[in-house]
Amino acid sequence: MKKTVKACAALVMAGSFAFAASASAFSDVTDNGNAKIAESLQQQGIMKGVGSDRFAPGLDLSNAQAIQLIVNAFGLETDPGVDYKPDPKFNNDAWYAPAYEAALHNQIKTVTKSDSAGGKITRESFASLLLEGINTTGQYPTTKMFIVFEDQDEFTGDHLNAIQTLGNMRILSPANGEFRPQDPITRMEAAQMVYNAVEFIQKVNGGSDEGSEEGGVNVTTSTEADGRVKATLKASLPNPGYGLKIDGVKYEGGKAIIQYTVTNPDPDMMYPQVITDVEVSTYLTGTYTEVTTEQNGGTKPVTDTKSLK
Structure with missing residues (x-):
C-alpha cells in the first residue's frame, strides 16, 4: 500500500470545495494567520474556496467534505488493480465516492459509507480522522504528556486518545x-488542523542543515583517517527512553540507503518528558553517489543533509 504525504495533491475537491477560478486571497478571512493557512492549502490543492474570493471559514464541514479533505491532504489513493464492488446502500456515483473508496482502501475507519455524507462532522470525529490520515504516512514518536480539557467528560469513544x-x-x-x-467543526478549524498536520510531517521528514528537527532523523557523512566513509544518523526524540538503531544498509540506484528503527521506551520504566538528542553511526562500503535513510515501518525517507565528497 502506498503511504506518502502529498503536499501538492493533484486531487481537486468537489461539491462545496470546488470553484472555477483560482484566487490569491479570500475577502472573508481577515485574520492574517488564518489567511496564510487558507491560501497555503488552496495553493497546495488541499482545500479550495467556495467562490472566486470567499473561503467561508465559519461554514460547518460535512462528513463527505471531511473525507475529501483528508484524502487530498495525505494523497490517499486506491489500488488500480482492485475491482471495487458497488455498494447498493451507498451512492457510488456521488462526487465524494472516489474519496470514500480511497479512504477505506487506506484503512481509514473514523467515517464509513454508513455515515450520512451530508451530515456535519464533529470536532472530535474530525480529529480522529485527521490522526488516521497522518498515520498513513508513517509512525511518529511523540511525548506522552496528558492534556487536561475542561470539557473532558463530553468526549465519546476513543476520540480523546486521538486528540491527546x-x-x-x-x-x-x-x-x-x-x-x-x-460541536460541528468549521472549515477554518479543519483547515488549521490540516495545515498543522502537513507542516508536522514535512518538518519531521524534511531534514535541515542545522540538525534534525524534533522527531526527525538527519544523516551526515565524514571520511575517517583510513579512508572509510562514516555515516551518522542524528535525531531528537521525545524522551530518553526512545532509541535509534541501524538495521542495515542497502545500495540501490546509486544510493546508499541506511535502514533504521526508532526503538520504543521500556513500558515498565518512567522517563522525563524532555527532548533527547541521540545518534548512531555505521560505515558505508558499497558504490553510491547519494545517502538517504529509510525507517523500517514506513516513514518517508530523509535525504542526506550534506553533500558527499
Whole structure:
C-alpha cells in the first residue's frame, strides 16, 4: 500500500470545495494567520474556496467534505488493480465516492459509507480522522504528556486518545481549556488542523542543515583517517527512553540507503518528558553517489543533509 504525504495533491475537491477560478486571497478571512493557512492549502490543492474570493471559514464541514479533505491532504489513493464492488446502500456515483473508496482502501475507519455524507462532522470525529490520515504516512514518536480539557467528560469513544496524540504533536491545543468535542467543526478549524498536520510531517521528514528537527532523523557523512566513509544518523526524540538503531544498509540506484528503527521506551520504566538528542553511526562500503535513510515501518525517507565528497 502506498503511504506518502502529498503536499501538492493533484486531487481537486468537489461539491462545496470546488470553484472555477483560482484566487490569491479570500475577502472573508481577515485574520492574517488564518489567511496564510487558507491560501497555503488552496495553493497546495488541499482545500479550495467556495467562490472566486470567499473561503467561508465559519461554514460547518460535512462528513463527505471531511473525507475529501483528508484524502487530498495525505494523497490517499486506491489500488488500480482492485475491482471495487458497488455498494447498493451507498451512492457510488456521488462526487465524494472516489474519496470514500480511497479512504477505506487506506484503512481509514473514523467515517464509513454508513455515515450520512451530508451530515456535519464533529470536532472530535474530525480529529480522529485527521490522526488516521497522518498515520498513513508513517509512525511518529511523540511525548506522552496528558492534556487536561475542561470539557473532558463530553468526549465519546476513543476520540480523546486521538486528540491527546494530536496535542502532543502540537497539531492542536485547547482554547481556553476546552475542545468542544461535540460541536460541528468549521472549515477554518479543519483547515488549521490540516495545515498543522502537513507542516508536522514535512518538518519531521524534511531534514535541515542545522540538525534534525524534533522527531526527525538527519544523516551526515565524514571520511575517517583510513579512508572509510562514516555515516551518522542524528535525531531528537521525545524522551530518553526512545532509541535509534541501524538495521542495515542497502545500495540501490546509486544510493546508499541506511535502514533504521526508532526503538520504543521500556513500558515498565518512567522517563522525563524532555527532548533527547541521540545518534548512531555505521560505515558505508558499497558504490553510491547519494545517502538517504529509510525507517523500517514506513516513514518517508530523509535525504542526506550534506553533500558527499
